[in-house]
Amino acid sequence: MTDKLRGADIFARTLDRAGMHQIFTLSGNHIMEIFDATIGTKINLTHVRQEGAAVLMAGAWGQLTGNVGLAMVTGGPGHTNACAALCTPEASEMPMVLISGHAPTNELGRGSFQELPQAEMAATVTKASWMAESAAEIGHDIALACRIAASGRPGPVHLSLPSDVLEEELEDHPALWPEAEDFVAIEQLLSDVTADAAIAALESAERPIIIVGPHMCTKPGRAAQRALEAKLGVPVIGMESPRGLNDPCLGAYAEELQKADLIVLLGKPMDHTVKFGDAPFVDEGCQFVVLDPDISLIDRVASNKGDRLVLSAVADSYPAAAKLTERGRNVGDAAWCAAVHAAADHRPDAWADITGEEGALHALDFCRGVKSFTDQHPDLVLIMDGGEIGQWSQANLNSERRITNGVAGSIGAATPFALAGRVAEGSEPVLTIMGDGTFGFHMAEFDTAVRNDLPFVAVVGNDACWNAEHQIQIRDYGENRAHGCELLPARYDQMVEAMGGHGEFVTKAEDLPGAIQRAYDSGKPACVNVMIQSVAAPIVRRG
Missing domain, CATH: 3.40.50.970 (Thiamin diphosphate (ThDP)-binding fold, Pyr/PP domains)
Structure with a gap:
């Protein structure tokens, strides 16, 4: 007869098997079963002083390592404290998962201790949010959460773990354990045809600019930006500040953006940071190419700019940049590229x-x-x-x-x-x-x-x-x-x-x-x- 496993054991061992050994956490009643289950694993619990800090640590760790960060908090008020911090990793495109304890399922709707609609609360600031329903599915739930966090535009995902699900016991079985590939991000690739069309659009323009978003404002992202610019001869600018065109890091870049006749948004949302692409900040005749992992952001440009959106495709930022670099050639103007960077580098x-x-x-x-x-x-x-x-x-x-x-x-x-x-x-x-x-x-x-x-x-x-x-x-x-x-x-x-x-x-x-x-x-x-x-x-x- 084999020893039985708790849901908490399945959770901890799933992470251990996947090599996910770092959790930023603050203890509380609903998750003490998990604290116990980490004994004997390689998991390191960095125990913080406020739940929001655990979320921010997981986000930054994810951005720096390129792996999915993990934050773990208790349910109820612990969860609400954590949710308040999720807007930062969401907007900064940081891959992380918030794991929250939760009132037991057999007490829901009866006024359970710290009972709250946690999944619904977190849904507004995450890519996905749900509650685990059985111990048998916990391993697969955490694998799916990690996959979603890392896929497309990276960002936070939330998973609530009810205390009775963590305490539930069952026999070990191969079906409990996700495979390594279940954690891996699903890539949305840019096709050769679309890449060639984007390059042709850049070649037809006189003053094109490529703008990338926060996901590519990392060490590997900056290297990808430089490689893309070197191949195409088109200025590539990263934007990651709420001050947008007034970001002092970008110097006087806004003056040159006004002159652009084609803007390629490579994983960069059309939002307040680019003044919604409106005049006088962007020329009223400027055209747009949008390569983005989220169809909703492509639709946003289409509805706002109409036929000025000349090309679009659903594609992840890094693979799209790599494809454009692979198939690219020098289609830019050296004087224009220099002018854009001189403006961005300008300091009084x-x-x-x-x-x-x-x-x-x-x-x-x-x-x-x-x-x-x-x-x-x-x-x-x-x-x-x-x-x-x-x-x-x-x-x-x-x-x-x-x-x-x-x-x-x-x-x-x-x-x-x-x-x-x-x-x-x-x-x-x-x-x-x-x-x-x-x-x-x-x-x-x-x-x-x-x-x-x-x-x-x-x-x-x-x-x-x-x-x-x-x-x-x-x-x-x-x-x-x-x-x-x-x-x-x-x-x-x-x-x-x-x-x-x-x-x-x-x-x-x-x-x-x-x-x-x-x-x-x-x-x-x-x-x-x-x-x-x-x-x-x-x-x-x-x-």
């Missing part, structure tokens, strides 16, 4: 001379100090979050492995992203930039970092203000009506020290490089607390 000369005041650095002083460190580590994991200081940093700092708070425009992910970066990256530095508003969202995760020996450096721009909103008040209502956005000039460095990390406090620009280096050399989770001025983020134009 006056920035070089801007400095702060006594006791508070300007954002540019801040960026120059950080750059002294990032230049020494070109392959570091660089995370940039926050309102105005995040925008200044994105305009002045870069890395092939850069992660931002993403198109969702929700701040607060920086510290969870940094922990995930350290779990994913064993040797290169992990440095995260954030404002003081961002720091407050997940400051307790420094405890997680200390407990799990996950060193990283957080450089906090501290202006004692919700500055993005403060700047909106000044701009839209007048300085005399700016109120309610004040924060304390808190010593966040001392908070981190109190949890066992390393702290640095900086009020002078010349002290910042040394403070960052000491923080890194400490080998601990570290906070460099930098007092800065409250200045508006730049909108870069040459006119």
Whole structure:
């Protein structure tokens, strides 16, 4: 007679067999059966302090590794805390699965402990969301969830696991276990015919631009962008910011986009970030090619642009880029390509001379100090979050492995992203930039970092203000009506020290490089607390 397996055992062993050994989690009643079932497996549980942090860590881990990240939380309020964070990995196209405990099925509709319509709640911010119905199907459920998360446009998937399903016992049987291929993403390939048609459209245009979305703003994605541009001679631009054409990272690129006569949206949604492709931001005669994994986004362009959509196909971004590169030839204009990149690379000369005041650095002083460190580590994991200081940093700092708070425009992910970066990256530095508003969202995760020996450096721009909103008040209502956005000039460095990390406090620009280096050399989770001025983020134009 064989030993019986619980549903929780099937779940844990399915992940173990699939080589999925990392879970970001926060414990709770409904999932303690799974905690028990991981004993004897290779699964590592990184136990966090707030459920939303687990979601953000899973998303960032997925983006950095290219594999599906896993977050696991308890049901009810734990699930709701996690759901609030899902909008960031959804908009940033991060492959991850949220596994939530759930009230037992035999108590549903009877007022069970923490009973909520969890699948329906998560459905609005995921690619798919459902509740497992039997222990026999748990392994196949998790395999399907991983497949959906990684297929097409990557993103979050939710699976609820009722506690009685996790406790259910049954005999081992081969039918319980999914095959390795059941986890693998389904690719939607671009045909040779469509690729040739897209290349012909590019050749017919005088000023074409290819725009890619967040999924291709990763290290392998940037390499694919460069290869595609080198082959076609057409400028390729990645867009991953909620500020869209006003993203300071893109310099004065918006000025050249206005001149384009053909825009190829390669996995890039037509949305607010490109001003919906409307005039005057895009020429009213500009034509469009859309290569996207989601037919609904192709339909969006068709309904809004009519016959200006000259070609479309359902295709995944990476295979489509590879196919265009494979079949491509130089169809662009070198002067036009150079002009687009010159615009995107433009930064005002006056920035070089801007400095702060006594006791508070300007954002540019801040960026120059950080750059002294990032230049020494070109392959570091660089995370940039926050309102105005995040925008200044994105305009002045870069890395092939850069992660931002993403198109969702929700701040607060920086510290969870940094922990995930350290779990994913064993040797290169992990440095995260954030404002003081961002720091407050997940400051307790420094405890997680200390407990799990996950060193990283957080450089906090501290202006004692919700500055993005403060700047909106000044701009839209007048300085005399700016109120309610004040924060304390808190010593966040001392908070981190109190949890066992390393702290640095900086009020002078010349002290910042040394403070960052000491923080890194400490080998601990570290906070460099930098007092800065409250200045508006730049909108870069040459006119």
